[in-house]
Amino acid sequence: MNAGEVTVKHSITFMLDGQAHTPPPFAPDTTLLNYLREHLYRKGTKEGCAEGDCGACTVVVADLQHGSVRYRALNACIQLLATLDGKALFTVESLQHGKQLHPVQQALVDCHASQCGFCTPGFVMSLFALYQNQPNASRLQISQALSGNLCRCTGYRPILEAGERMYEYAHAFPNDDLAETTLITTLTQWAQQPHSLLLEHDGKRFCAPTSLGKLAILLERYPDATLLAGATDVGLWITKQHRDLPTLISLNKVAGLDQITTHAGWLEIAAAVSLEAAFQAIVAHYPSLRELHERFASLPIRNAGTLGGNIANGSPIGDSMPALLVLGARIRLRKGDATRELPLEAFYLAYQQKDLAAGEFVEAVRIPLPNAATGLLRCYKISKRFEQDISAVCAAFHIQLDAKERVTEARIAYGGMAGIPKRASHCEAALSGQAWEQASVTAAMKALEHDFQPLTDMRASATYRMNVAKNLLLKYLLETTGESVSLYATGVQA
């Protein structure tokens, strides 16, 4: 074998309860949940919705991140089994030590935190991930860790309490340092021997190449292949639309695609970086995007889904794009060896139409780092429910003011207002050169009517969308001129 060449494997292996587990040949579109329930007869993990929105199927997947184990809660219903290769899986059945309940489980029992119990395994696993990742979590952190878990019975109070109390049980539970050492050893071993995957079954295939070069070859060979990263969308094509996906090509093993790198003036986020990791990096530079981060889907979805996927998908209600548009983000597209870079706003042509050639994919997004020219950045998401909801309207504002408080540049973008995430050019024009005050904003609010003709659907009416789009501009003015109009500050955190 030549240096740099890696082997191809035709089966997957992952750690389950301290043992390496290799499933027998399976259909490449098999979901992890179906594998658990129908093949391993692990019936503790439940199907509540099969679309990653209820959390009853939550499992924990561990992998190595800079030498230590990272535990992530994921929705097994839309996670593909094949993507577990080289990782460790924990299900609700994994936690007990003999007859002794895990601290998370004991705390839930003692807090009377289950009623019908159907959602409970999912809560156990979300809390288990938190327990493993964090020595003590605040009420807010617990609540955020549970944003992807629906419970219809308890009203959540006892579950949140169990999240606070679970740490108290740690001392009575057998120390599992040894297990973790074994886990690290195995995962490290696996990581040192990277391999690509080619799974074929009944005429369907799943490929996980390890380099951009091999990815390019595969895309050329299978031009109709479905690219897969977090499967938060593709998973639903399988569970809900019953689509035939003859070729799935995963980005997850491609070297470099899981990297966040800083360049001169740019933050570069590669295609397979999870939304959670991406947002952590972005918020570190742009703290005003924190609320957007926390309201973006749920933690298990952010753990699985990727920023690249959100951008490439190009949904008019994708929540990352308005902020990226006003920040002047650019994307790099790759086809084979050829790459090209373009401003994000040039990527979206019309509803479900993108400047993307066959076989081409979004390799990375480049976000300018804050500098002297960075102005006042805010992003607002409006939805029926505060957390884990899809926007009715998402608005991002970024203006620069001169010394006289006049707008030198305005970048304003909205989601949910048109067939694509879109800048509000009339609104921007109305503000440019104007004093940053109520009168200019009133005119700019009016200008929005020339930018957008939103739709009515189950999330909001056209009228509401337009009214809120206008009001958010006013809110932005208020908040950048010293007035707090944030429920986020008063409500969640109180």
Add this chain to the structure above:
Amino acid sequence: MSIGKPIKHDSAELHVTGAAHYTDDLPEPRDTLYAAIGISQQAHARLRSVNLDAVRQAAGVIAVITAADITGVNHLGGAMQDEPVFATDTVEYIGQAIFAVAATSVEAARRAARLAVIDYDPLPHNLDIQHAVEQQQFVLPSKHLQRGQPETALQQAPHRLSGHFQLGGQEHFYLEGMIAFALPREHGDVLIYSSTQHPHHDQKTLASVLGLTEKDIVLECRRMGGAFGGKESQPALFASIAALLALKTQRPVKLRLDRDDDITITGKRHCFDIHYEAGFNDAGLLQGVKLVYASRCGISADLSGPVNDRSMFHADNAYYLEHVDIVSHRCKTNSQSNTAFRGFGGPQGMMAIEYVLDDVARYLQCDPLAVRRANFYGTNGVRSQTHYGMEVEDNIIQRIVNELESSADYQQRRADIIAFNRNSPWLKKGMALTPVKFGISFTATFFNQAGALLHIYSDGSVQLNHGGLEMGQGLYTKVAQVVAEELQIPLSQIRCTATRTDKVPNASATAASSGSDLNGMAAQDAARTLKQRLTEFAASHYGVDAASIVFQDGQIHLGTAKTVSFAHLAHDAWINRISLSATGFYRTPKIHYDPQTMTGRPFYYFAYGAAVSEVIIDTLTGENRVVRVDILHDVGQSLNPALDIGQIEGGFIQGMGWLTTEQLWWDNSGRLRTHAPSTYKIPVAGDIPTQFTVKLLDNNANVEHTIYRSKAVGEPPLMLAMSVFFALRDAVASVGDYRCSPPLQAPATPEAILNAVQAVRDTMQDNA
């Protein structure tokens, strides 16, 4: 020894370890097939042709059935017999079952079900309540209930208001979707594992659909992953389809619904349109009220009759309505057949009167609590008869509201909120205190009965069975507590076994909050029978006076001389050929009700409670947070405070969801577009009040002789969430300096709130 203690749920450990078996978790025989339903894609149409060739030829398909395969009668057995299992000539909503398929895998069945070629001849469809009222499209005749001289009272009242508002429905969103698993047995019988609140109803329906008798059919349910009323009548459809396919193929057939299909097919809480007229005096005392309720029932009656009756009964909530006129229209619409949902029409009935009183308070420019208080039922026979002729004998609403007003610091906080709002132009706070009085019993008197079956084995361990279903509320735990108390044995010695139609026959639905009231009493009856039998045996066997025998903490004291363990006694009784099995039975006393005149005593007693909610809204977006909630609730003498508090908190949050984020939205084609958790938003952990205090009312034994003087707790707390809605309305009212009544609709989504804010601003401008 266990009554009144915060005992954990009997399945808690099974829940947290994933070891609790729900229907889909039961081991499957290896020849099991999986079913899927083919549903209508049109809201109203004649079926020109239904071509199922492609379905039959699809990979893995073993059987396809339509109405033609029904061996009995093609209807779902509701009182009106107005809903088929499978549509034949006409479909009436998007989601109506037309055929079903059984295949070798879930995926194969679901894929095949999509291959039907159906030629529809579209007919006009309607989902609008007012349009149905105008066209007199009803699933049941309208009802009318009147007391006093409302017309005269209205005319003579110093002040008069009228209004209209809309109240959305609610999807149950039980986490475990509908499922039925049917196994063929000899004689052409069938055993069905089903997630159902009413196995006997399903058994009766199946007997009719399959052309069998009730003895030929057994249903079993150990637990449901939530139900909330959604599994009271509607599982019958899925059990019928699974059983038809199982008998046709002679193989086990499991029908588990995909979530989207579940929400698309099944009925929900009824949406209501409410019109009112109210006359009142300067103090806000209602002198005459007229209410017109119109509800969206969907395509068939289902449980809409009793649901809407309960709305009428609860038009009073906790208030004495001296002169009142109530009309109830049960509208037929081309949508899911709406059904039971926690509160069973009561919440909608009560929202109406709360809305009226809120409007009255705004009109009089006074604290809504003062107006509510002025209208409460009296005590000792004063202002104490309901509009349906039942005496309110146990009124404690004043006490509850007084205690809560003080413990929640209502008056000071209200003043603080008004002050805050004066200085906060965009964020506005609101607060409301609302009461609950809820009638306990099935209004259909015959349902108020229950049975239990108790076995003591030769080692002293006990199996308990009763007709009630476990859906998370902790019924099995509470009933086991009753038996443990009666026999004085530890709970660990008792196993409550899965509810089965062949163990306790003819059991009522576990519904109407009545689970522990009915089944607790039935189990107590069985336990007392066995205890009596054991006492008599012990007296003769050990030669002691029966009166001196005491059961205590697992021991039987035989006078002062000798003590034996319960296991020892059980063993001796077995050896001496004493029957150690008994049934128990209970029927609720005192209740009677004439459905023609809508008068009588439909309820054994009332459960009470009150809540204060504080909210903050963003008047630029309508988004909001519930900041603080204080609840004081009456459960009588609690059987288990931990379980009761769980019901109160859970019910409250569920009610809050109904009135805030949970919106059902149909498009113009009549398709429900909020058919998954991605679009239908129930509360998550982050939505619960930052401060959330729930207390049980102290020292309040039920005046009626219920099981250990407890009170039912399943439904009443849901209505405590009315306080959230009226707090939101209060916050909106502050935009107009509390000088007009915001036209806030429910659910109070951000959009509904922003609309109301805008309406208040417009009104203020018009008045300026």
